[in-house]
Amino acid sequence: MRLRTVRTDDGGTRAEIHRGARWSPTDAPDVGVLLATPDWRSTADATTHPTSPTGSAPVVTTPAKIVCCGHNYRAHIAEMGRAAPQFPTLFAKFADTLTAWDADITLPGAAESALLDWEAELAIVVGDVLSRADRETALSAIAGYTVANDFSVRAWQRRTPQWLQGKAFDATTPLGPELVTPDEADPAAGLRISCRVNGVEEQVGSTDDLVFDPATLLSYISGFTVLRPGDVVLTGTPGGVGIAADPPRFLRPGDVVETEIEGIGLLRNRITASHTEITGR
Structure with a gap:
């Protein structure tokens, strides 16, 4: 499985999960936050995010350490x-x-x-x-x-x-x-x-x-x-x-x-x- 963080057209970032041939959006602002979410592997299937990816970002944007x-x-x-x-x-x-x-x-x-x-x-x-x-x-x-x-x-x-x-x-x-x-x-x-x-x-x-x-x-x-x-x-x-x-x-x-x-x-x-x-x- 592959995860990434992208920049969005609202000026923020979001985490995405790669499933099959496409990237599925989540409501997490980055991969680090996504990983702290219980059952994160299933979150993308139930999420519809209105923004579009506009650029790249670090995989994790604000790690504590x-x-x-x-x-x-x-x-x-x-x-x-x-x-x-x-x-x-x-x-x-x-x-x-x-x-x-x-x-x-x-x-x-x-x-x-x-x-x-x-x-x-x-x-x-x-x-x-x-x-x-x-x-x-x-x-x-x-x-x-x-x-x-x-x-x-x-x-x-x-x-x-x-x-x-x-x-x-x-x-x-x-x-x-x-x-x-x-x-x-x-x-x-x-x-x-x-x-x-x-x-x-x-x-x-x-x-x-x-x-x-x-x-x-x-x-x-x-x-x-x-x-x-x-x-x-x-x-x-x-x-x-x-x-x-x-x-x-x-x-x-x-x-x-x-x-x-x-x-x-x-x-x-x-x-x-x-x-x-x-x-x-």
Whole structure:
């Protein structure tokens, strides 16, 4: 089963469920709210929504929590010259970081000083309340998977040992285009994950290269904070990020970044210059 969130002609958003050959509307404003609705799988059949879809939106628009795991692909750990972690390396994002699968990503400030980097990621969307859950319980609480790119402003990330400020710029984390339920996509089977910049493949990996798999991550995170339907967990990026290249490479205005995970979906985001860079103000 596939779910998505779309923008509507009344200026809002709504969740839709794919059934057969068509998308069925629901009254939920986004997939996260839909997942918190009892018997959500049957809601679309009984719902008639008067508005029409006019554009794309993040799969989840206002999650209470976005938790991200860094250094979680063995290949990426190796290219960064680090040892395999004993525990997940976690940081948080805010809902304002999320944007649509086809949205422009605007460079913060001048391109040469931003050092904007790409990071293809598998994202988990939580479908049930989890608190101090064991791995089996956590696995059963996964509503589905979607595609993300954790675009990182390395210039800000490098300012301190804490990563938050380089990872939390507004509208820099596309999430979508759809949520795919676990019966249709299994990361343990080794799904191909890739990132292309202007058609050139910069990252390629497999989800079976994860150090901490989705169930392990949810179980670990729920040990210190409750997770609820609609919360999002980013699972890390494979090898091939720009900062690890020799010499390092970063994104410029006009670049097109495509992020794809086998069986789940494709993001396509153009990098644009900020107003400050264009006008000098």
